[in-house]
Amino acid sequence: MAHKRYVNVFYHRFYFALRPVVQLSSEVIVGAQCGSAVLRGAHVFAPGILATPKFMKTGDAVSVFSDLEGKCTRGNKDFKGKRVFVGNGVAEMDRSNIFCSDEPVKGVGIRMVEPLYQSPSFDGVLPSLAFLQNLPSVVVGHVLGPRPGERILDMCAAPGGKTCHIAALMGGQGEVVALDKIRGKVERIRQNAKALHLDCIKAHCFNSIEAVCTDQAQDTEGPPFPPQSFDRVLLDAPCSGLGQRPSMACTWNLKEICSYQPLQRKLFHTAVRLLKRGGVLVYSTCTVTLAENEEQVAWALNTFPCLTLQPQEPHIGAEGMLGAGLSPEQLRLLQRFSPELGWSAAEARGEDDTNKDTIGFFIAKFLKS
């Protein structure tokens, strides 16, 4: 059935106007992920709460802090470890509801009334029409350039932000196959596709490294697929995520960061095999390392002579970074979002920094001949 609705994919700009907020004596401690979400405009959902004052009651005014080192134990009453203030709120639950309930606790625990940053919450705003994404993620969908009627593969798709954008750009006509290896996350893709009425998305739980079959007669409804099954492939690769912001806790180590390059290359092999001749492959990451970005492009061009770099539209990020042996022309075809560089340079030149104040991100577009 033809898709009748439109999805408006907004992008989210982290608003940096720090407000002078006075800290209160009652402290609520939340996990680092929850604290980052609060900085992006979220309220505090009860599962994210680690510690509250001993007698906290609904309606109490509290200050919310993020546990920086992951050291606060659940149910703590007076945590004194490293923490960062993220704003003031009002309790919507008693302490006993949060920590002493038999059922898993749900819903807003603290409604933020004075968050540190003036980033509005988009929770529940037009849920059947809009999907909030970072600006570079929105750019990825356009760079891939899907057309109605095509068959597209999104190899690492959960929670499905880019999948839904791609399906919306196709007007719901064609097929977007979304793979992710984690079952619970695949359910999120399905829920998002359903909420947005995007029937052309088919989500499967599958390890994309193994998504090519050798048997040409294999049923092509689900993975694995015969070689050259797709008009366009998006490899939004698992990565070290160093471009994500705000980020208040660094849980990574060097071994983990170095583990992504070989994984991305395995996925890349599958991507190239599944792409038709004349098809487009987009490789993207939300990290800033040379090893996971420009070095991967140089490796791909050497490993797959059938691939050539293509111009990107729109191109609003910076060009690629030196150091991986790519030519100046090749670097110009890449798109790198480096907020730590973009901002200050734009500010110094007195330019509008709207499109530069983003997460760190990388995009490369290839054509397979």
Ligand SMILES: C[S@@+](CC[C@H](N)C(=O)[O-])C[C@H]1O[C@@H](n2cnc3c(N)ncnc32)[C@H](O)[C@@H]1O
């Ligand atoms: C960067 S996230 C994808 C974000 C997604 N494209 C979006 O826009 O919403 C990377 C995803 O790759 C998945 N992943 C990691 N290794 C995978 C593999 N071998 N096969 C399929 N999915 C994988 C992870 O579970 C994770 O959800």
